[in-house]
Amino acid sequence: MFEILKIVRLDYVQEREGGFDKENDWNDVLSGGEKQRMALGRLIYHKPTYAILDDCTSAVSMDVEKLLYTYMKE
Numbered sequence: 001m002f003e004i005l006k007i008v009r010l011d012y013v014q015e016r017e018g019g020f021d022k023e024n025d026w027n028d029v030l031s032g033g034e035k036q037r038m039a040l041g042r043l044i045y046h047k048p049t050y051a052i053l054d055d056c057t058s059a060v061s062m063d064v065e066k067l068l069y070t071y072m073k074e
Helices: 002-007 014-019 032-046 062-073
Strands: none
Touching: 002 014, 002 032, 032 062
């Protein structure tokens, strides 16, 4: 699980929010880009054969977007 957070560049969230056991309302805690990267992390975790991605990186920086798409193509 932590490896996927590294891939989507969210590995800092665990420390920032007080660990994996901390309960938070993620709608209030995560920014728009962090929410999008979390959704892409779920996609990576489940490894579907196909995925339709519609505007899923609009709030993600271009460098991270490129890394994520490159990773998912592999």
